[in-house]
Amino acid sequence: MSIFVIGFNYKTAPITLREKVYFSIEKLPLYLQDILSTGKVHEAVLLSTCHRSELYCDAEDQSVARDWFLAQGRSVEAGLEEALYVYQGEAAILHIMRVACGLDSMMLGESQIFGQLKEAFSESCASGAVSALFHRLFQQIFNVSKMIRTTTSLGACPVSIASRAVRFARELVPNFSRSHIALVGAGETAALVMRYLADCVTTPLVLLNRSQEKAVCLLAEQPGCVKDLEALPSVLCHVDIVFAATSSPTPVIHESMMQQVMITRCDRPIVLIDVAVPRDIDPAVANHPNVRLYCVDDLKQMMDDTKKGHAHALDKAFELVQQNSQDLFIELQSLDKVAHTIRVYRDQVEALCQVELLKAKEALEQGIDANRVLDDFSYAFINKLMHAPSVKLREAGKAGRFELLRFAKQ
Numbered sequence: 001m002s003i004f005v006i007g008f009n010y011k012t013a014p015i016t017l018r019e020k021v022y023f024s025i026e027k028l029p030l031y032l033q034d035i036l037s038t039g040k041v042h043e044a045v046l047l048s049t050c051h052r053s054e055l056y057c058d059a060e061d062q063s064v065a066r067d068w069f070l071a072q073g074r075s076v077e078a079g080l081e082e083a084l085y086v087y088q089g090e091a092a093i094l095h096i097m098r099v100a101c102g103l104d105s106m107m108l109g110e111s112q113i114f115g116q117l118k119e120a121f122s123e124s125c126a127s128g129a130v131s132a133l134f135h136r137l138f139q140q141i142f143n144v145s146k147m148i149r150t151t152t153s154l155g156a157c158p159v160s161i162a163s164r165a166v167r168f169a170r171e172l173v174p175n176f177s178r179s180h181i182a183l184v185g186a187g188e189t190a191a192l193v194m195r196y197l198a199d200c201v202t203t204p205l206v207l208l209n210r211s212q213e214k215a216v217c218l219l220a221e222q223p224g225c226v227k228d229l230e231a232l233p234s235v236l237c238h239v240d241i242v243f244a245a246t247s248s249p250t251p252v253i254h255e256s257m258m259q260q261v262m263i264t265r266c267d268r269p270i271v272l273i274d275v276a277v278p279r280d281i282d283p284a285v286a287n288h289p290n291v292r293l294y295c296v297d298d299l300k301q302m303m304d305d306t307k308k309g310h311a312h313a314l315d316k317a318f319e320l321v322q323q324n325s326q327d328l329f330i331e332l333q334s335l336d337k338v339a340h341t342i343r344v345y346r347d348q349v350e351a352l353c354q355v356e357l358l359k360a361k362e363a364l365e366q367g368i369d370a371n372r373v374l375d376d377f378s379y380a381f382i383n384k385l386m387h388a389p390s391v392k393l394r395e396a397g398k399a400g401r402f403e404l405l406r407f408a409k410q
Contacts, residue, residue, distance in 0.1 A: 001133060001336035004062055005087040005095045006069045007047075007054030010106050013083035015297050019278035021073040021080065023048040024247065025123060031072075032129040040064040043134040047099075047120040049113060050161055050189075050277040050296045051106055056096055058133055062086065093137070093332075094325040100145040101154070101321055106300055108314055112160040112192070114145055137332065144324045152320070153313040162192030162245075164299050165275045169241055170200060172292075173271055182206040182239040184232065184253075185246035186215045189275055193243050198222050206235050209246075236261040241271045244280035255284040262288055349385065356381045 008018070023031050023046045035041050035057070043058040059065045066086060073080040087095045098104040102113050121138050124130045130138075148154060170176045177200055183190055186209040197205060205224035208231065209215035215226040227235060229252065236242065236258070246252055253272070262270075269290045274281040279295060286293040360377040364370060389408070396404040 001332060002059055002062070003089060003092045003133075003137070003332075004057050004059055004065055005054060005092040006057070006062075006066050006084065007052060008080070008083040008085065009052035009054070009104070010297065010300075012085060013079070015277060015279065015295055016283075017073075017079050017083060018051070018053065021053050021069075022249075022278055023053060023072075024249070025119065028120070028123045029127040032124060032127045035065070035068050036129060038064050038068060041068075043124075043131050044129045045121055045124045045134065045138070047117055048277075049116050050275065052099070052104075054099070056092070056134075062088065090326065090329040093141075093329050094321065096137075097141050097144060097321050097325045097328075098318075100141050101148050101317060102159075103314070103317055103321060106296070107159045107161065107164050109154045109317070110159045110161070111149075112162070112188070114142075115188070118142065133332070133336075136335070137328070140328050140331075144321070144328075148317050148320050152316045154317050160189075160192055161275050161296060161299065162189050163196050165243060165273050165296075166193060166196040166200070168294070168299055169243075169271065169273055173241060176200065176241075177202050179203065179240040180206075180238065181241045181243070182208060182235050184208045184229070184242065184244040184280060185276070186211065186218045187245065187247055190243075190245040191218055193245060193275070194218065194222060197243075206239060208232055208235060233257055233261055236270070237264040239270070242273065244272065244274045245276050246280050247276070248280060249278055251278075251282040252280050253285060254282040255287070258285045258288060258291060262290060265290075352384045353381060356384070 008021075010018070025048075028046055031046055032044055035044050035055070040061045041057050041059045041064065045056040047054045047056070055065060055069050057065050066084070070081060070084070095104065100114055100117050102108065102110040105113055121130070121134075124134070173179055179201065180203055181197065181201060183193055183197070183205060186207065190207075190209075194205065194207070205219070205222060206227060207215050207219050207224055208227050208229050210229050212226060212228065219226055232252065236253070242253075244253065267290045269292065272281055272285065272291060272293045274293065274295045277296065281293060281295075283293070283295075285291055356377050359380070360373050363373045363376070393405060393408055396402075
């Protein structure tokens with residue numbers, strides 16, 4: 001058992017690097033198939049969110065898994081290797097557990113990461129990249145995460161990038177409740193943004209998405225209208241704030257678009273909040289003096305507020321994660337040792353069987369009676385199978401280790 005975590009997050013890599021190495025959920029089966037084809041990685045789960053890209057794996061060789069991860073950033077000119085971290089064994093389990101509980105997130109205690117990790121695990125299961133070890137590992141981690149959110153106040157006021165983005169905008173924009181707002185995207189993060197906006201905005205929302213059907217369903221219970229992404233330039237001409245949260249691999253708002261938009265707006269200021277990775281809004285857009293552009297990394301300043309509000313719950317959660325990760329590591333180590341012992345014993349038994357089976361086949365070829373051959377095979381195999389255990393049991397009896405004798409009887 002060699003469990004590894006290989007990856008980078010918002011602490012080690014800026015968004016300019018994180019968006020270059022991103023494992024989209026749609027392509028996970030291809031990535032998983034590729035890494036398993038190395039022959040050195042036995043189980044794997046890949047997770048990519050706004051704040052991290054990580055590989056969790058059971059591997060014979062750490063360097064093979066690490067090199068594979070680095071190879072996914074071929075387009076990155078520099079910085080990826082320096083940003084990479086590697087955890088092994090108990091440290092790896094501790095890290096995954098902290099991630100699941102939201103204790104390694106920019107917004108400490110955020111709840112969205114739990115669902116993202118479960119989705120990544122489910123994709124790995126569906127792709128055949130998970131076996132007994134990772135089934136046990138992740139089910140225990142999910143159970144611990146649920147327990148921590150239930151037994152501490154961490155789950156009482158769940159936070160997420162979406163909730164912090166809306167709060168950020170509220171503190172940034174005067175008369176936020178009466179602002180005209182557009183939301184680009186209709187995925188999980190966009191749905192959360194919409195939910196938080198519903199509590200604090202009185203104006204109708206403009207929702208833009210490639211799939212009209214999905215957007216209509218999302219907007220069903222909130223005043224507003226749905227538009228195709230092609231209408232984005234015209235929408236930008238009239239709104240005050242834009243939240244962008246698509247899964248597009250390339251920006252949906254680019255500099256040339258905004259240049260035309262700002263001419264139409266007569267340079268009236270606009271706030272753009274990009275909560276997507278890879279980013280939905282070209283950073284060059286911020287070059288215009290009346291465009292205020294913010295990305296997920298700009299929300300870091302709100303992290304201290306989260307720490308203060310959840311100080312006691314966070315301390316308790318960190319303590320529980322530390323203890324449970326140690327217990328889980330010991331449990332998995334024990335199971336691994338038992339499995340290894342069983343494999344070794346089975347190999348020994350099969351080797352003994354093959355020797356006697358070969359003798360039996362030779363006897364049959366010589367025309368010896370089949371019943372006699374079977375009797376001889378059975379006698380010889382049982383004697384050889386019992387020889388080593390018999391010797392050890394006699395030694396245990398002489399040493400007064402009678403608990404072993406009682407165990408053998410069972």
